[in-house]
Every structure is written in C-alpha cells, then in structure tokens.
Amino acid sequence: MRGLARWWSSIAFRQALTYAVLVIITMAILLIIVYEESVGTWRSRVDRQIESTTHRLVEYYQRNGSDALAAHIASLLGDGIDSDTEVYTLIGADGRKVAGNLTVTANLTRPTPAIEDFPVERAGRPSHSRLSVSSLGDGALLVVGRDMQDLQAFDELMRRASLWGGLATIAMAIAGALLFRRQLEHRISAIRRTALEIERGDLAQRVPISLKDDEFARLSRDINAMLDRIHDLMEGVRHVSNTVAHNIRTPLSRVMARLDTARAAGDASTQVPLAVETAITEIQDINIVLDKLLRIAEVESGTRRQAFKALAVNAIAVDALDLYDALAETRGLTLSHTFAQNPTTNGDGDLLANAVANLLDNAVKYTPSGGRIHVETHSEGSQVSISVRDSGRGIPEAVRAQVGTRFFRVDRSVPGSGLGLASVRAIAHLHGGSLELLDGAPGLIARLILPASSPS
Amino acid sequence: MRRCLVIEDDPDNAEYVARGLADQGWLVTLCPDATDAVGRAIDQTWDVIVLDRMLPDDVDGLSILEALRSQGRRTPVLVLSALGATDERVRGLKAGCDDYLTKPFSLDELAARIEALVRRSQPEHAPREIRVADLRIDLISRSVDRAGRAIPLQPREFRLLAYLMLNHGRTVTRSMLLESVWDYRFDPQTNLIDVHISRLRNKIDRDAAPPLIHTVRGVGYSLAADPPASPGEP
Numbered sequence: 001m002r003g004l005a006r007w008w009s010s011i012a013f014r015q016a017l018t019y020a021v022l023v024i025i026t027m028a029i030l031l032i033i034v035y036e037e038s039v040g041t042w043r044s045r046v047d048r049q050i051e052s053t054t055h056r057l058v059e060y061y062q063r064n065g066s067d068a069l070a071a072h073i074a075s076l077l078g079d080g081i082d083s084d085t086e087v088y089t090l091i092g093a094d095g096r097k098v099a100g101n102l103t104v105t106a107n108l109t110r111p112t113p114a115i116e117d118f119p120v121e122r123a124g125r126p127s128h129s130r131l132s133v134s135s136l137g138d139g140a141l142l143v144v145g146r147d148m149q150d151l152q153a154f155d156e157l158m159r160r161a162s163l164w165g166g167l168a169t170i171a172m173a174i175a176g177a178l179l180f181r182r183q184l185e186h187r188i189s190a191i192r193r194t195a196l197e198i199e200r201g202d203l204a205q206r207v208p209i210s211l212k213d214d215e216f217a218r219l220s221r222d223i224n225a226m227l228d229r230i231h232d233l234m235e236g237v238r239h240v241s242n243t244v245a246h247n248i249r250t251p252l253s254r255v256m257a258r259l260d261t262a263r264a265a266g267d268a269s270t271q272v273p274l275a276v277e278t279a280i281t282e283i284q285d286i287n288i289v290l291d292k293l294l295r296i297a298e299v300e301s302g303t304r305r306q307a308f309k310a311l312a313v314n315a316i317a318v319d320a321l322d323l324y325d326a327l328a329e330t331r332g333l334t335l336s337h338t339f340a341q342n343p344t345t346n347g348d349g350d351l352l353a354n355a356v357a358n359l360l361d362n363a364v365k366y367t368p369s370g371g372r373i374h375v376e377t378h379s380e381g382s383q384v385s386i387s388v389r390d391s392g393r394g395i396p397e398a399v400r401a402q403v404g405t406r407f408f409r410v411d412r413s414v415p416g417s418g419l420g421l422a423s424v425r426a427i428a429h430l431h432g433g434s435l436e437l438l439d440g441a442p443g444l445i446a447r448l449i450l451p452a453s454s455p456s
Numbered sequence: 457m458r459r460c461l462v463i464e465d466d467p468d469n470a471e472y473v474a475r476g477l478a479d480q481g482w483l484v485t486l487c488p489d490a491t492d493a494v495g496r497a498i499d500q501t502w503d504v505i506v507l508d509r510m511l512p513d514d515v516d517g518l519s520i521l522e523a524l525r526s527q528g529r530r531t532p533v534l535v536l537s538a539l540g541a542t543d544e545r546v547r548g549l550k551a552g553c554d555d556y557l558t559k560p561f562s563l564d565e566l567a568a569r570i571e572a573l574v575r576r577s578q579p580e581h582a583p584r585e586i587r588v589a590d591l592r593i594d595l596i597s598r599s600v601d602r603a604g605r606a607i608p609l610q611p612r613e614f615r616l617l618a619y620l621m622l623n624h625g626r627t628v629t630r631s632m633l634l635e636s637v638w639d640y641r642f643d644p645q646t647n648l649i650d651v652h653i654s655r656l657r658n659k660i661d662r663d664a665a666p667p668l669i670h671t672v673r674g675v676g677y678s679l680a681a682d683p684p685a686s687p688g689e690p
C-alpha cells in the first residue's frame with residue numbers, strides 16, 4: 001500500500017497513467033464503432049435478404065401450393081449455395097415439419113411481426129439464427145432465416161482482440177510511466193542538488209544547463225537568473241551596511257575625539273562648549289542620514305504603492321517652483337518653466353513632490369549666482385517626465401553612473417548627505433520610472449521619468 | 457497650570473522631556489509603565505499627552521492611543537518614535553495621533569510642536585481675525601493690514617503669515633512650517649524657509665516698528681509684539 005502511495009506521489013507516474021487510461025478509453029470507443037459499423041451493416045443486409053426470400057417463397061406457395069413449395073425448399077437446400085448458413089422450413093397446419101433443415105420446430109408456432117433472433121436446432125446442432133416466421137394463410141408457417149454462428153465467432157474474436165490490446169496498452173503505459181518518471185527525476189535532481197548546495201550556504205552554485213533547449217533548460221535558466229538577482233541584492237545590502245557603518249562611525253568618532261579632548265582639558269576649558277556644539281551638530285546630521293536611509297528603504301520596499309492615485313504632474317512642479325522661487329531669486333538665479341499639456345501619472349503625491357523638491361534643492365545648491373534653472377514637464381507616448389535643468393558645472397561623465405547610489409558625492413566640499421538623489425532614484429523605481437542624469441552642456445539635466453496614467 | 461502626561465519607559469529620555477517641558481511651564485507627569493498608561497491617559501484630564509511608540513513588553517504606543525480614542529477622548533497626542541519612516545508616521549496619524557516626532561529630537565522642536573497642538577485643540581482655534589500689535593489678519597477675506605495700511609501678499613505668503621499669527625507668541629520650527637504651509641516632509645539642504653521668512657518680513661516689518669517676526673536662534677521663528685525671551689541671553 002505504501003509502495004503504491006509512493007508511486008502515486010510521483011507526478012510523472014500519475015501523468016503517464018492518466019494518458020494510459022485515455023488511450024484505453026479511445027481504443028474501446030474505436031472498437032465499439034468498428035463493431036457497430038461492420039456487424040450492424042451486415043445484419044441489415046441479412047435481414048433484407050430474408051425479407052425478399054420470404055416474399056418470393058410466399059408468392060411461390062400461393063401460386064403452386066404446399067407440395068411444390070416443399071419441393072422447392074428441398075432443391076434450395078440441396079443446391080450447394082449458402083447451404084451451411086441458410087434456413088428454410090415449411091411447417092404444416094398441424095404443426096409438423098413438412099420440409100426444411102430445422103430439426104426442432106416446437107418453439108415456432110405463430111408468425112413473427114419482424115425478423116428476430118431465435119435459438120434453434122439446425123441439421124442436428126444448436127444454432128443462433130435470425131428468422132422470419134410467416135403465415136401462409138391456411139395455418140401453415142414458412143420459416144426463412146440465416147444461421148448467425150459465424151457472427152458469434154467474430155464477436156469472440158473482437159473480445160479477444162480487445163482483451164489483449166487492453167492488456168498490452170496497460171503494460172506499455174506502466175512501462176512509459178516508469179521511463180517518464182526516471183527521465184523527469186533525472187532532470188529535476190540536478191535542480192534539487194543545486195538548491196541543496198545553496199541551502200547549505202554555497203551561494204555561488206548554479207543549476208547546470210543541458211544542451212537541449214527544452215522546458216527544463218528554460219526553467220534552469222530562470223532559476224539561475226533569480227539566483228543572480230539574489231546575489232546582487234545581497235551584495236547591495238552588504239555594500240549599504242558597510243557605507244552606513246562608515247557614514248555613522250565617522251561623525252561618531254569625531255564627536256568622541258572632541259569630547260575626549262574636552263574631558264582632558266578640564267571642566268573650565270573653552271573646549272567644553274565647542275565639544276558640546278560639535279556633538280549636537282554631528283548627532284543631528286547622523287539623525288538626518290538615518291531618517292533618509294529609512295525613507296529610502298521604505299520606498300524600496302514598495303509598500304507605498306498601495307496609496308497610488310492619479311496625479312497631475314504639472315501641479316507637482318508648480319508646488320515645487322512655488323517653494324523654491326524665493327530661494328532662487330535670493331541667490332541670483334533665474335527660475336523658469338515650460339509645461340506640457342496636462343501630463344498625468346499614477347503615484348504617491350508626497351513622494352513625487354519630495355523627489356522634485358530634492359532635484360530643485362540640488363540645482364539651487366550647485367548653480368552659481370547669475371545662473372538659470374529651468375523646470376520642464378513633458379509627455380510622450382506612455383511616459384511623462386519632469387526635468388530640472390541647471391547651468392551649474394554639471395556632473396563629469398565618468399562618475400555620472402555612480403550618482404544616485406547611497407552616499408556617493410561628487411564634491412565633498414559642499415555640505416550634504418549623499419542621499420538626495422538616491423532617494424529620488426528609489427522614488428522613480430517605486431513608480432516604475434527612472435532618473436536620468438544628462439549633460440546639459442553646460443550644467444546638468446536631471447529628468448524624472450514616470451509612466452503616464454491612462455486618462456480616466 | 458497646564459498638565460502634560462509623558463508615557464515613556466526610558467528614564468533618561470523621560471527625564472529630559474520632563475525637565476524641558478517643565479521649563480516651558482508645564483506640569484509634567486511621567487508614566488513609565490505601559491500597563492498603567494491606558495488607565496491614566498483616560499482617567500485624568502490632560503492638556504496634552506506625549507506617547508512613546510516602543511514600550512516594554514512589546515507594547516506599541518499606538519495601541520494605547522487607539523484605546524484612548526475608542527473611549528472618545530480627544531486629548532491632543534504627540535507620538536515619539538524611533539521608527540521614523542513615512543509609513544510609520546501615516547500609521548500613527550491613522551491611529552489618531554495629532555503629531556509625530558522622530559527620535560532623537562531637540563527639546564525646542566518638541567516644545568514648539570506641543571504648543572501648536574494645544575493651540576489647535578482649543579475651541580477658539582479657528583478665529584475670523586487675529587491681531588498682534590498693529591498687525592491684523594482676516595482669515596476669511598484673506599486680507600492683511602498693518603497700522604491701517606493694507607499689505608498685499610502672495611497666497612503662500614498669506615498662508616505662512618496665517619500660520620505664524622495662529623501660533624503668535626509661540627516658537628515654530630522650520631520643519632513645522634515646511635509641513636504646515638507647504639505640505640512637504642523632507643529635509644532641504646538649503647536655507648529655503650529662511651528666504652521665505654525674510655521676504656515676508658520685508659512686507660510686514662520693513663516700514664513699521666516694532667518688528668513682529670523674530671528669529672529664535674537654532675530653533676525657528678516666532679511672531680509676537682515683543683521679542684521672545686532667550687534663555688541664552690541676559
């Protein structure tokens with residue numbers, strides 16, 4: 001029983017068996033159709049023949065009388081044509097056989113309305129025959145029929161063929177199931193071995209890809225791509241924890257150093273208020289860094305997607321311009337804009353507002369007095385975008401790809417956390433968009449690209 | 457005297473908050489125990505409650521807040537949390553808190569936010585018009601005049617002034633202004649808010665005396681007839 005359960009738990013076995021059952025059913029249907037078509041046609045031809053012969057003999061009797069018919073029957077039986085299958089018998093009004101080849105006629109006492117199957121005795125041996133019993137008018141009966149013994153032989157043949165055919169199919173199905181199962185297990189075991197190795201901690205393992213470009217090769221490639229992605233993510237996490245540790249430990253060690261110096265100098269020293277001031281500023285900065293990191297992590301987790309709704313992109317840009325126009329003017333910067341006709345996107349309004357404000361904050365920070373900042377919204381096909389273009393010194397081509405990774409800073413002399421563009425990039429990704437940094441020659445074009453929402 | 461309940465299990469932090477608020481004229485009661493907290497928050501009438509998110513035995517401060525709100529108590533609640541991210545903030549506001557501040561924070565920020573909370577919770581918090589010295593703002597007709605002379609303001613300038621006027625005599629921080637007037641929650645790397653204040657000052661204080669908009673060093677701004685007493689100065 002347990003062995004059977006084990007077999008049954010194999011999907012290959014179950015599938016092969018299912019196919020076998022389907023094949024057997026198909027075969028059975030085929031046999032039934034063949035049988036019905038061949039035997040049925042033959043039987044109706046026999047019936048037509050019986051009918052016409054009966055008709056002819058009844059006419060013969062009416063014309064020539066009982067004795068002539070008896071003689072005619074005797075000659076039909078003796079002519080050697082169909083003599084081993086034909087049945088003719090004339091039964092007199094007194095119920096006794098006058099002529100013919102049926103040995104027992106006791107069960108033939110009245111005419112039948114149609115041609116029927118009868119168990120009779122013909123030429124001394126039992127026989128299944130199709131018979132027509134007709135009344136000849138004066139109480140005499142005429143029996144015309146055909147022995148169907150050969151049909152029974154055919155039936156027997158069909159039965160045997162079905163039985164052996166069925167058995168052979170089942171045997172083939174079981175053999176197929178075993179073979180199929182073995183092949184499947186062979187292919188799957190490669191994947192399982194890799195999974196086991198990875199579970200044991202060897203993350204470098206990959207599923208070997210077979211040369212055949214079949215379903216398993218494709219599955220293996222998908223699994224390997226997934227493993228590569230996991231590997232990249234883990235590398236990313238490791239990199240982030242390292243940089244986070246670095247970016248928090250550095251200010252902490254500065255605070256430690258200051259406090260240590262102050263302690264050594266004694267309570268009355270001028271070092272004490274300086275150390276306190278440094279400690280507070282540095283800790284505030286650490287706090288800001290942690291807050292930004294948490295926000296980026298939250299954006300990357302994707303939970304905010306639940307709050308997405310349709311947003312007018314121009315309104316987001318207008319709000320950001322409204323926030324920054326005073327600052328730009330104070331710094332001697334010209335802030336201008338061009339807007340596309342009502343671009344819309346699906347998203348989180350707060351996050352997108354923050355992203356645009358971050359881009360403007362950067363532009364104001366890095367553009368020298370007398371420069372220009374231009375905000376542009378754009379709509380093309382399935383994309384909308386908000387670009388902030390400044391006339392500052394831009395970002396050198398060589399490091400542009402690195403900008404937007406956490407803590408990367410082009411110019412460390414300008415204050416900042418190195419998290420602003422990282423957060424914009426995370427927000428862009430959350431929305432299914434991207435952040436493009438292009439050479440504005442001169443200056444930088446930071447373009448936040450978002451998928452357009454269908455107008456609804 | 458105004459009464460404040462501080463639900464916070466960390467003794468150092470609780471002491472720090474209590475001392476800071478006492479200096480601002482608050483009568484502070486500390487409650488370090490989460491099991492006690494719901495009863496105390498509901499039973500007595502507080503002007504404001506400061507609630508820590510992470511309490512001992514895995515109690516989430518928000519459950520205390522929810523219990524309080526389900527009893528129909530509208531006491532203003534400020535939630536303190538080391539869980540700073542936006543989502544957590546949204547959860548806090550959904551649970552019925554009135555403001556959310558992430559740890560670590562400066563006492564000035566906490567005190568300023570508590571003052572604003574208490575002001576909002578008072579029944580007369582939506583007046584038609586406010587006067588400070590000779591400056592008058594009409595919140596319905598959205599007009600401003602000083603010493604009888606009308607001062608035209610941009611919509612954002614009006615909102616900024618309205619916020620300062622509603623909180624007149626109290627200190628408001630830059631992040632409070634960014635949140636309330638512009639509805640942004642981020643940390644500008646620039647002196648964004650100072651520039652807006654300086655423009656507003658130009659319109660309100662330039663041709664009139666005494667100046668009404670004062671800078672509170674290291675904290676933010678305050679609008680008042682008299683400059684705020686600074687503890688650092690003699």
